[in-house]
Structures are given as structure tokens and as C-alpha cells.
Amino acid sequence: MQEVRVFFSKTGNVKYISHLDLYRSMLRAVKRARLPVWYTQGFNPQPYIAFTLPLSLGIEGENESMDMRLEGEMSCEELKAALSKVMPEGLRIINVSPVKDAAKTIRYASYRLELEFLSAADAKAFYETALEVIEKGELIAEKPAKKGKGKTLKEVNIVEHVQRFEAKTDNNYVLIDATLSAGSTANLNPFLLSEALEKQSGIEIAAACIIRKQLFKADLSPFE
């Protein structure tokens, strides 16, 4: 049995589907492509698919990945070709390769945030607040606590999870390129960042378009 990693993009309107829906879509794509995948055992056998790092609803992904186990003979190129033929609009296969890095080695993810404001003045003011906050090194936000019952929130300093932050303004827009903590140990959802900045500046974001560009390991080399 060989384990392969399928890199794909999730762009456009499919950003409105949840992780669970994405999983189901991939299961069906695998069925349509008639791939020789390994099925989970038990009452309800399903093709084995494991997503590396789930993407939140509303965020696009340019280089996402999922792992599959192949039982039959099929090369990575053949698999890519077969899967590409059956993907729904918005999901595209970029590359298929043997699994190299373990999912737990992921430490960071880079994002592009395109934030739209009601006026250029709003955009400018938001931009200035953002730079100031990052410079100061503290932006406290509430995040649902992992442990404990009910809706307990814990306070986190978001800036501690910002590895890189570059921003510029363009008319009504603020464009941010940021690398944030990602993975199983610490993970910063970019929506939490944009919302915390919104709260801090008191300026409403009219619309946000967020794209996850790439996953990285601790040494900032790309996750493969």
C-alpha cells in the first residue's frame, strides 16, 4: 500500500462549503474516478482520505492537501489525471506526490487578506491601526477554549501568533500578506485576526476575501 498526498486548490464559490462538505465531495470524486483506494474497515467502509489541515468555511485555499492510501497500482501522474477529470468547479488538482512530511510538522500558514472598506479613509485608518498594533506586539482577542464545558473563552495575544505581517492600502482596500501560526499545537484563524483588528480600530470591514497560500514547517520551508 502506498500513501500519496494530493495537493489541490479550493477557490471561488466552493469557499462557501464547509470542511465536512469538502470531505464528502472528495469521497464522491474518488468514487467517480474509480481510484484503487484503500477503504476504511467496518460497518460503513469509505475511501480513506485525511485532510492535512482543515480550511474554515469562507477561506479559499491555493495549495491544500489531503492524503490517500492506494491499494492498486497507479502512478501519481495517472492519479492526478483521473482525479482532475471528475472534480467539481472550484476544486482543482495541482499535484500528487508520495507523502513526505508528517502533518504534525506544520507550524505556519501564509494568508492573503483582501479587506474591503466603505471608504478609502476607513481603509487608511484601519491600516494604521493594524501596523501600530503589530508594532506594539499586543492584540488581545477571545478565542473559544479547547477544553472545558460550554462556551468558555480564553484570551490570547494574537500578535504572538503572527510570524510575518505586511500590509498596504489601495483605495477602499487593505491588502495584508501574513504568516500565522497553524497546525495542531497553535493555530490562528485569519478571521480572528481581521475581527480583532476591526474591534481595535472600530472600523467596520465591509467584505473580506481570505486566501490560504501555503503551509510551512517550523523552519519556514514549505510543507510537502
Added chain:
Amino acid sequence: MFPKSLERFLLKVQKPGRYTGGELNSVIKDPKNADMRFAFCFPDVYEIGMSHLGMKILYSLLNSREDTRCERVFAPWTDMEEVMRREDIPLYGLESGEPIKDFDFIGFTLQYELCYTNVLNMLDLASLPVKAGQRTGLTPIVMGGGPCACNPEPLAEFFDLFVLGEGEEVNVQLLELLKTHKKMNSSKKEFLLAACKIPGVYVPSLYRAEYHQDGRLSAIKAAEGAPETVKKRTISDLDTVFAPEKFVVPFLEIVHDRAVAELFRGCIRGCRFCQAGFIYRPIRERSPEVVNSQCKALCENTGYDEVSLCSLSTSDYTRLEELLPALLDWTVKDGINVALPSLRLDNFSKELGEQLLAVRRSGLTFAPEAGTQRLRDVINKNITEEEILSGAREAFRGGWTAVKLYFMLGLPTETSEDVEGIARLAQKIVDEFYSNPEKPRGKGVNVSLSASGFVPKPFTPFQWEAQNTPEEFKEKQIYLKEKITTRKVSPSFHNPHMSFLEGVFARGDRRLSAVVETAWRDGCTFDSWDDRFKYDIWREAFKKCGLAPEFYSSRVRDVSELLPWDHLDYGITKAFLKREREKAHRGETTAHCRESCAGCGAEKLNGGYCHARG
């Protein structure tokens, strides 16, 4: 697709995937060559509408025509409705994102009575007047079909036309006709006068209803050359009629998320409460080869891991023994589960069950409908207690530990003994579980018992009966709960006020259009949703319109009374329904159609041929 202006709000509503389109196998066409536009509307949320087989068939059929673009439209949930009204975004088709008010046809499928306010709300969200008379242009033509079209009178004011019966042929005829009339720049009236000549097309504005002093109907008069009676449409050959090989595959999980193929239309059973069992007659079967190849194509094109065989009573398919081995031959290999809903207990063989178990175990549902043999005979359910218990026994031996039971409260002639009988029967099923020597250790049994309120429906032998009042339903629910003494049985009940309103509109006349409109204007939508149902507003709406709902539901009608649907012909004759009603009151059963023909009359819709008679 969706309008660009929606983009910034989509992340603020629940399940935005309901509104974006772009699913696999959705059909997006070049507008240049396809100038006839059809909006297929399902007046409920996406997950429910997308599960509906009729929509899948007609969507594929219409889109298979080069000149037609058919798009899907569902009722936006209240959070989305709020956004659309605030931002002035009219209701759009999921394929193009363009407003449906610019389409040629807006077709609603009417599956249940409690969706009527949603129909009005969708027209309003489309920026169209809800009343047909106020939509003066030729297009859009607003039409309705589906089971509720067999008595569409409560919606008469809102629709330009209704299609009675099966839609595969008549929709195409209507499309052709409208295409011609668009070229001729006809008025809507000119089109409707021509449309009413097509068999199966009912144009309500061409009929006038007259009433007696006491409110009963005295006459329905056809005018301007419209036919006196409109006969429903029937597809004669199910092997050659269009059947889709592709389904739109939603990203969201929908209610029935699987491939579906029809086995047959109609039903041989004649359960007297069941409208579907009468209005889809005569019985017509598809050949196993056609079903099998459709299943295969659907699975290949969708990637679904379950295929369901659809009919009113699966085990009555005469060629099931041919079909199943052919089907299981490839489904097992491909890891695809075959679902056989609507199995009857009296002819469900052990072998059949074992074959199905080869793939996956799904839930098990029995529908005894009534608690005593006497009442089961009244409703012609034709199933004995022993058959029910032995079915349960087989299931428990096969390893099931949970079963679902469906019953109805308020059936004609019901007594407290019959209600108590429901609890007794459920108890006996629990006992069956514990008397099974091979029962799994440490596992209990769970019998979920669902009791709905009986709703007398048009074109059934019970169409003249009084329905229980909400108070009577409530009393019976309490009584039944008291009689259930084991915690192994968990009862659930339908909202009695919903059953009541369903009953009112099922047998209502066209005066009720005013009530539907008033209730909707006062804030009713999604009435079949428990958390959205506003009974007080409905009560108030009846009062405002000067109509008593009890007049429609709680009164026994005389068999000589003119009924609001008497000008609509569904094949089965009134004489047959009367005979069946009399037999019901005598507690006599009627054999199923393959055993002996009961003379329902529906075969005349199919050139005198009925598959049950051969």
C-alpha cells in the same frame, strides 16, 4: 451563481452553500442558443428541495432541450430572506444568478399544503405580484404541479395554470406553445386560452365557482371554451420516457443524498387513507434492464455510494427478483449500498433481506398505520398483526435493535380501543425482541413510535370524512402516551394544528386563497417547520377573511355534495371511491389489484391498459 451584491453577506447566513450554485452536473448554458427560460421552484429549503426526484427528472428533461435553460430555485431561509429584502436582491436562479421574474416559466412543485405561504413569499421575493390577475405580461407564466395540484383551488388566485398528473410530456407542450405565443406577441389571456386545450392543463381563471347560502359549493362553471373537466396526464411507457442519467450533486448534505431510480408508478394496494395510492394510478412498471442501467449511470456520474429504488411499495415490483441480482452484481463490487424503502411486511422474503444485508445495514421502518385489526381493515392496510410481529422477529434475528413504527391517529371509525391498540402493538414488538434467544447481550431495544394526525385527502375513499379537531388529536395523544408503559418505546407526535391546517387546505375551495394571502402578509412562512409555525396568525387570518376552517375539515360531507376538485379527473371514478368508503364503514377489505380488479377506472388514462390486470 449568485448576484455579485450578495457576496459580502454570504458568510453571515447559515449554510451559504444553499445559495451559491455551481454543483457538479448543474447545467449552465450559453444564453445565445437557449432562449426559453424555466425556473423550477421548490417552496422549501435547498436540502429538502434537492432531495426531490420530480425536480431532478424535469430539470434534466428541460435542459436536454437545446432551446431551454432550466434553473433551480429554493426558498431562502429567513436569515437570507432578510438580507435579500434589505439589499434589494430579487430571487434568482442558482445556475445564472439572474432574477427569475425575467424567466418565461416559473414552475412550483406543490408537495404539501403547508408550503403555500412559501410559494407566495417566493413570488414576492422575485418582485412579482402574488396574484395572477396582477401579473399582466405574457411572461412569466406561473404554474404549479405535484400532488397538491389535484385540488389546487386554495391557490387558484395565484397561479396562471396547473399541470395535473405526470409532467414529462405536458411541460414540453407548454414550452412549445409559449415559444410560439412569444413570437406572436400574444397576450397572457391568449396564451392561457390556448394552453387550456392541452390535456392536463388547468387554467383556474377560466372557471367560476358558485356557492350555496350555507357555504357549500353549488357549481364550478367553465368559461371561454375551457374544458368542463380536466383530465390528468399519464405517461404510458416508463421504459421510453425520459429518465435522467445525471443528478446535480450538492456540496451540502441534503435529506436524501443518493441516487434514485423509479421502479413503477401507481400502487396496487388501495390503502384507503393514502392519496398517493390513488392519484398515481394506473400502475405501470419499468423493466429491470432499464432500471439497472439507470442506476449504474447515476452512480458513475455522481459518485454516490447509495442507490435507492423508488416506488410506493417496493416489494410489489413484479420483477424485483430479476432486478436485485443484476444490481447487486456491480453495486457490491463498487461498495454501493442499495436502499429499498417502502417494503411491505407481508411479502418481504428472508432471502431478499439477506441479499441486502450484504452491503450495509440501514434503519428499519414498519408502518402498521393503525393499532387494531379492525381499524387496519377499515383503512384496507391488509396486514395482520402476525405479519407485523413476524417481520419484527425476523429483523431482530437479523441483528437489528431499533425499529421505527408509523401510526395515524384520528382514522375514520377510530375508538379509544384502537388508540390503546397502538401501545399494545408496540409493546408486543418489544416483547418479540426479548423473546429472541439470540438477542445481542447487553443491548436493549429501541422502538420509536411516530403517530401523525390523519388528514382526509381528495381522491381517496375518505374524501368525505370529518377530520379530528386539534383538541381531539391532543386528547388522543395524551391517552396514547398514558398507555405506553415501557421506556423502550419512545413516542413522537405531529403538531395537531399543522395536521388541522393541512386538512383544511387539502380539501379547501378557492375562497381560501384570501386566507393564504392574509396569513402570509401577516408573517407566516415555512409553516411545516415547528419553530416557524404560527398558528395564532393563521386563526386570525381565517377570522379576517370571514371563513371558518372547521367548515372544511371537521364536517362529514354528503356524498352528493359538489367537491372543489370534482371538475378534475384523476381517472379513478367517484363510484369506486363511494364503494370503497362503504366497505370501509363495514370493515371490509379490498384485495390488491393483482389479486382482483376493484374497478377503479384509472386504466382509461392509459388506453385501457393496467399492468396489474395485464
